[in-house]
Amino acid sequence: MSSPVAEHSEPLIHVSKRVGISRGKSWAIRGAALVLALVISGLVIFSIVHLSPLKVYGAMFEGAFGTSRRAWVTIRDAMMMLCIAVGLAPAFKMRFWNIGAEGQILVGGIATAACMIYLGGSLPTPALLVVMLIVSVIAGGVWGLIPGVFKARWGTNETLFTLMMNYVAIQLTSYAVSKWETPVGSNSVGIINQTSRAGWFPTIFGQAYTLNVVIVLALAILMYIYLKYSKQGYEISVVGDSENTARYAGINVRKVYIRTMFLSGAICGIAGFLAISGSSHTISVDTAGGRGFTAIIVAWLAKFNTFVMILFSFLLMFLEKGAVEIASRYNLNNFVSNMITGILLFCILGSEFFINYKVSFRHKHS
Amino acid sequence: MEAACAVLMKRVTKQFGKVVANDAVDLELRRGEILSLLGENGSGKTTLMNMLSGIYYPDEGQIYVNGKAVTIRSPKDAFDLGIGMIHQHFKLVDVFTAAENIVLGLNEGGKLDRKAIALKVKEIADRYGFDINPNQKVYDMTVSQKQTVEIVKVLYRGADILILDEPTAVLTPQETDKLFAVMRNMKADGKALVIITHKLHEVMDVSDRVAVLRKGKYIGDVWTCETNPQKLTDMMVGRAVELNIDCPKAVKVTERIEIQHLTVKDKDGIPRLSDVSFTARGGEILGIAGISGSGQKQLLEAIAGLQVCEPGSHILYKDEQWNPGAPADNLENRKHVHELIGKSPLDISKMGVALSFVPEDRLGMGLVANMDLTDNMLLRSYLTGRGIFADRKKPKKLAETVVDELEVVTPSINTQVRKLSGGNVQKVLVGREISMDPTVLMSAYAVRGLDINTSYTIYNLMTEQKLKGVAVIYVGEDLDVLLELCDRILVLCGGQVTGIVPREEATKEGIGLLMTQFRKEGQAYEQSRS
Numbered sequence: 001m002s003s004p005v006a007e008h009s010e011p012l013i014h015v016s017k018r019v020g021i022s023r024g025k026s027w028a029i030r031g032a033a034l035v036l037a038l039v040i041s042g043l044v045i046f047s048i049v050h051l052s053p054l055k056v057y058g059a060m061f062e063g064a065f066g067t068s069r070r071a072w073v074t075i076r077d078a079m080m081m082l083c084i085a086v087g088l089a090p091a092f093k094m095r096f097w098n099i100g101a102e103g104q105i106l107v108g109g110i111a112t113a114a115c116m117i118y119l120g121g122s123l124p125t126p127a128l129l130v131v132m133l134i135v136s137v138i139a140g141g142v143w144g145l146i147p148g149v150f151k152a153r154w155g156t157n158e159t160l161f162t163l164m165m166n167y168v169a170i171q172l173t174s175y176a177v178s179k180w181e182t183p184v185g186s187n188s189v190g191i192i193n194q195t196s197r198a199g200w201f202p203t204i205f206g207q208a209y210t211l212n213v214v215i216v217l218a219l220a221i222l223m224y225i226y227l228k229y230s231k232q233g234y235e236i237s238v239v240g241d242s243e244n245t246a247r248y249a250g251i252n253v254r255k256v257y258i259r260t261m262f263l264s265g266a267i268c269g270i271a272g273f274l275a276i277s278g279s280s281h282t283i284s285v286d287t288a289g290g291r292g293f294t295a296i297i298v299a300w301l302a303k304f305n306t307f308v309m310i311l312f313s314f315l316l317m318f319l320e321k322g323a324v325e326i327a328s329r330y331n332l333n334n335f336v337s338n339m340i341t342g343i344l345l346f347c348i349l350g351s352e353f354f355i356n357y358k359v360s361f362r363h364k365h366s
Numbered sequence: 367m368e369a370a371c372a373v374l375m376k377r378v379t380k381q382f383g384k385v386v387a388n389d390a391v392d393l394e395l396r397r398g399e400i401l402s403l404l405g406e407n408g409s410g411k412t413t414l415m416n417m418l419s420g421i422y423y424p425d426e427g428q429i430y431v432n433g434k435a436v437t438i439r440s441p442k443d444a445f446d447l448g449i450g451m452i453h454q455h456f457k458l459v460d461v462f463t464a465a466e467n468i469v470l471g472l473n474e475g476g477k478l479d480r481k482a483i484a485l486k487v488k489e490i491a492d493r494y495g496f497d498i499n500p501n502q503k504v505y506d507m508t509v510s511q512k513q514t515v516e517i518v519k520v521l522y523r524g525a526d527i528l529i530l531d532e533p534t535a536v537l538t539p540q541e542t543d544k545l546f547a548v549m550r551n552m553k554a555d556g557k558a559l560v561i562i563t564h565k566l567h568e569v570m571d572v573s574d575r576v577a578v579l580r581k582g583k584y585i586g587d588v589w590t591c592e593t594n595p596q597k598l599t600d601m602m603v604g605r606a607v608e609l610n611i612d613c614p615k616a617v618k619v620t621e622r623i624e625i626q627h628l629t630v631k632d633k634d635g636i637p638r639l640s641d642v643s644f645t646a647r648g649g650e651i652l653g654i655a656g657i658s659g660s661g662q663k664q665l666l667e668a669i670a671g672l673q674v675c676e677p678g679s680h681i682l683y684k685d686e687q688w689n690p691g692a693p694a695d696n697l698e699n700r701k702h703v704h705e706l707i708g709k710s711p712l713d714i715s716k717m718g719v720a721l722s723f724v725p726e727d728r729l730g731m732g733l734v735a736n737m738d739l740t741d742n743m744l745l746r747s748y749l750t751g752r753g754i755f756a757d758r759k760k761p762k763k764l765a766e767t768v769v770d771e772l773e774v775v776t777p778s779i780n781t782q783v784r785k786l787s788g789g790n791v792q793k794v795l796v797g798r799e800i801s802m803d804p805t806v807l808m809s810a811y812a813v814r815g816l817d818i819n820t821s822y823t824i825y826n827l828m829t830e831q832k833l834k835g836v837a838v839i840y841v842g843e844d845l846d847v848l849l850e851l852c853d854r855i856l857v858l859c860g861g862q863v864t865g866i867v868p869r870e871e872a873t874k875e876g877i878g879l880l881m882t883q884f885r886k887e888g889q890a891y892e893q894s895r896s
Contacts, residue, residue, distance in 0.1 A: 014423060016382070231756045234748050237737065244731040247672055248723070249745045250712035 018358050026355045033351035037344040044339060049332060056326055060337075063325020064318045076209040076279055078310075078317040079216040083274060084295035085302070085309045086216070086223045087267030090260050091144075093227060093304050095240040100147065100162025101292030103169030104140040104265045106285075108272025110176050111139035112199075113192060113283040116276070117180060120198035128199045132273055140269015141262040143169065148261025152254035166292070173285045180283075189282050201278040212278045219267060220306040227304070236260055268292070301348065319344065370397045371433065372527050372558035373418065373449075378427030380413055387413040390427065391584040393577060395527065400549060400559045402569040402590070404602055405579035406817030408775075408787045411562050414579070415529045419451035420444035431527070450520030451529040456512050458504045464511075465500035468519045490521050494551040497544070509658060510541040517548070528552065529560045534568055535814065536658050539845060539878040546572045564817060565844060566595040578602055599818055611825050611850040613869070614833060616650040621684055622806060622837035623669065629676040630664045630861075638664040639861045648805065651828060651838040653852030655845060655877050661861035662841045663726060666808045669839075670723045671711045681706040683719050686805070722804035724795055726811050726841075728788075732795045735784035739765040739776065742783055743798055768797030772823065789820040796827060807831050810841040825851055845874045857881055 042053030065071045084101050091098035115132045123131065147161040182190045193199060204210035227233040239246045239256045246253050275287050294316060302308035323337025373395040380388040388410045395401050403411045416422045418429065420441040428435055431447045438444050444451075458467045465483045484500040491498045498514050507515070513533060520528060530549075534542045549559055549572060563569060569576055570590060577587040578601045585601055623646040630639040639661045646652045654662055667673045669681055688702035704717055714721055729735040733742050743761035751757045765779040772793040776786055783791055796812065809828070813821040828851065832838050842848045848855055855872050857865045857880035864880040 229756065230754045231748055232754070234744065234756050238734055238745065241734045241736050242730055244727065245734050245745070248670070248711065248725065248731050250710065250715060252712070
C-alpha cells in the first residue's frame with residue numbers, strides 16, 4: 001500500500017461525555033474540589049510565607065466573622081453582591097451578556113443620592129425611602145433598557161454596549177460628585193445627611209443592615225419564582241435558547257429583550273440604592289467598586305439559581321474579608337488572598353469539567 | 367468475486383454512559399465492493415463509522431486495515447490509513463474555490479501551486495466521472511456540487527476506503543443517479559466503499575452487500591442480489607413490518623388556504639419565492655417536492671407568519687364556516703376569509719387559526735433543545751390561562767400522552783429534548799403539533815434522518831390528520847414517498863412553482879424533471895409532461 005500504516009499505541013487518557021450524573025455524585029465532586037482547593041492553598045501559603053495554613057484560615061475566618069460587627073459587614077456586602085447577581089440572572093438566562101451592572105449600580109446610586117440631598121429635608125424618611133427605591137429602579141432600568149432597545153431594534157452587540165455604558169455612568173458620577181462635593185474642593189461628597197440621617201436605612205432589631213437583608217432576600221426569592229414559574233420567565237428561557245424557536249412560538253422577541261433588560265438594570269439600580277442609602281451614605285466613582293463584574297462570577301457559578309447565589313456571594317465575601325485580615329495581621333499584601341481566591345475558583349470551575357466528562361485511563365490488558 | 371479485505375472490525379464496542387452504541391460488532395469491508403450499512407435510528411451505524419474515521423475511539427475491540435492491526439486515534443490517523451468519510455453536513459469554506467477547499471489543511475510545504483492542484487483535481491474527476499470545476503467558489507455551488515467537492519477532497523488525499531453517511535438525503539433523483547455512477551467507477555477502480563442510507567431502493571440499486579445493525583448489535587450481512595426490501599426491513603426491525611403507505615381517498619375536501627402571488631425576498635433582496643400561487647385543501651395531503659433550498663422553508667414560514675412578504679402577496683385562510691358555493695361577492699361569506707399576510711404567529715393563533723407547523727430545524731425552531739418534554743409542550747400553550755404563572759399541568763399530561771402513544775424512547779418527561787435521538791425528537795415535535803387539533807398541518811422533511819419504523823409512524827399520522835379533514839402540507843425529499851403519500855404534488859424550483867401534479871398523473875421522472883426546470887418564460891410544465 002502506498003499509504004503508510006501508522007503504528008500507534010492506544011492513547012493514555014480518554015475523555016468522554018457523561019450521560020447524566022446523580023445529584024449526590026456531582027455535589028461530592030464539588031466538595032472534593034473545595035477540599036483540594038484548601039489543600040493546594042495551604043501548600044502555597046506554607047511554601048511562600050512559611051505560615052501554618054490552619055492559622056491563616058483561622059485568621060481569615062476571624063476577619064470575616066470574628067466580631068458581630070465584622071459579621072454584619074460581611075453579611076451586608078454579601079447581600080449587595082447577591083442583589084447584583086440576582087439582577088444579572090434574567091439577562092444571562094436570556095443569553096444577554098449584561099456586563100453593565102457596574103454602570104447600572106452607579107446611576108441607581110446617583111438617583112438615590114440626589115433624592116437624599118434634594119428631598120432629605122422635606123420628606124419623612126419612610127416616604128423618602130420609597131421614593132428613592134422607585135427612582136433608583138427607574139434609573140438603573142433605563143440604563144439597562146438602552147442597550148436592550150438597541151439590541152432588539154438593530155442587533156447591536158450587547159457586550160460592548162453595556163461595557164461602554166459603564167464608562168458613561170462613571171463620568172456622570174464624577175460630574176455628580178463635583179456638583180455635590182462637601183467641603184468644596186475635597187472632591188468627595190462626604191457623608192450625606194450625617195446629622196439628620198434623612199434617607200438612611202433605619203435600624204431594625206438593633207441592626208443597621210436588617211433592611212438590606214430583607215430587600216435582597218425578597219428579591220432573590222421573587223426572582224427565583226419569576227424565572228421558574230411565570231410566563232415571562234418561560235419566555236426568557238425560550239429566547240435565550242433559540243430566537244427562532246421563540247418567534248415560531250409567537251413570542252415577541254424584541255419585547256422580551258427590552259422588558260428583561262429593564263428588569264435586570266432595575267435590580268442593579270436597587271443595588272445602587274442599597275450601596276448609598278443602606279451602607280455608605282455617600283457616593284463616589286468607586287461606589288460599584290468592580291462588584292458588577294464579580295457578581296457575574298457569582299451568577300455563573302450558581303447557574304442562575306438565585307438560592308445557590310446566596311452561597312457563592314457569602315463565599316466570595318468571606319474570601320475578601322479574610323484577605324484583608326491576613327494582609328494586615330501577617331504583614332502580607334492582598335496578593336496572597338487573591339491567590340487563594342484564584343485557587344478556589346479554579347478548583348470549583350474545574351470540578352464542572354469532571355461533572356460533565358468522564359476520564360478513563362488506558363486499559364491494562366493492551 | 368474473491369476480494370481482498372480492506373477493513374476488518376472485530377468485536378468493536380463503544381459505550382456512551384450507560385448506552386451501548388456498538389456491542390461487539392464485527393464488520394468486514396472488501397476492496398472493490400460497495401457495502402450498505404443499514405439500521406434503524408440509534409442502531410449505531412454512524413458511531414461505528416466514526417470509530418473507523420477516527421472521531422471516536424473504541425472502548426474494546428480491534429480494527430484491522432489491510433490485514434494489519436491498527437489504532438486510529440484521530441481523523442488524521444484515519445487519513446494516513448487511506449480512510450475518508452463524507453459526512454452528512456459538509457465542512458467547506460464558502461468563500462474558497464473547490465480547489466482551495468480540497469487542499470485546505472493538507473499542510474504541504476512550499477508555494478500553493480494552483481495549476482498543479484487543478485490538474486490533479488481534473489485527473490481525479492476524469493478518472494471517476496465527476497463533474498467539477500476547480501475554480502468555482504463554494505457559495506455558487508448546488509448541494510450536489512458541494513458533495514462532489516467533499517468526495518474529491520477525500521480522494522485527493524489518497525483515500526481508498528470511503529464512507530458516505532447518507533449522501534443522497536439532499537439530492538434529486540438525477541443527482542443520485544450521477545453519484546451512484548461515480549461510486550460504481552470507484553468500485554471498479556478497486557476502492558472499498560461504505561454507504562449509509564435509509565432508502566432501501568438505493569441499497570438495492572447501488573450496493574453489492576448489505577450489513578445490518580440493530581440496537582448496536584451486528585445482525586448479519588447478505589448479498590444484495592439475494593435479498594429484497596421486505597427481507598432487509600425485517601432484519602433491521604427484528605420482526606415483519608408492513609411496508610405500504612396507506613393513501614385512502616381524500617374525503618371532505620374543501621379549500622382551506624389559498625395562496626396568491628406570494629413573493630418573499632431574503633435580507634439581501636434575492637427572491638426566494640416568486641409569484642407562488644396554489645390552494646391547499648382540507649382533507650388532502652399536498653406534497654411539496656423540490657431540491658432543498660428551492661423555497662420550501664420560506665413557503666411554510668410565510669404561511670406561519672415568520673417571513674416578510676412582498677406587497678401583492680396574499681395568503682387567504684378560509685375558516686370552517688366559509689361556504690365554497692357562495693358567489694365571490696357575498697359579503698357574509700367573505701368574513702370567513704382571513705388574510706394572513708402581515709400577521710405574526712401570535713396574531714394568527716389569536717384569530718383562531720389552528721396552524722400546526724413542524725419545521726425543518728427541529729431543535730433550532732420547533733423545540734427548545736435545553737428544555738425538558740413538559741416545557742416543550744408548554745411552548746404552544748404557555749399563554750393560556752389567567753395570571754402571570756404558566757400552567758404546567760396540562761403540558762405534563764400531554765407529554766405523558768405523546769410519550770405513550772408515539773412510543774417515544776426517553777428516560778423521563780423531565781429529560782432535555784436535546785438528549786433524545788433524532789427520531790424521538792421528531793415524535794415529540796409532531797406529537798405536540800397534532801395535539802393542537804389543527805386545521806392546517808405543515809411539515810418540512812418530517813422523516814429526515816428517521817428510520818423506516820418511525821417514518822411509517824409519521825406517514826400514518828399525516829394520513830390520519832388528512833382523514834380528519836386537516837389540510838396537510840408535506841414537504842418531502844423522497845419522491846417515492848411523496849408519490850405514495852400525497853394527493854397532489856407541488857414542485858418548487860428556484861422559488862417558483864414548476865408544476866402541480868395530481869397523484870394519478872405523477873411519475874418519479876416527471877417530478878424529477880420539474881425539480882430542475884427553472885422557468886424563465888411561460889410554462890415549462892406542459893413540455894415536461896410529454
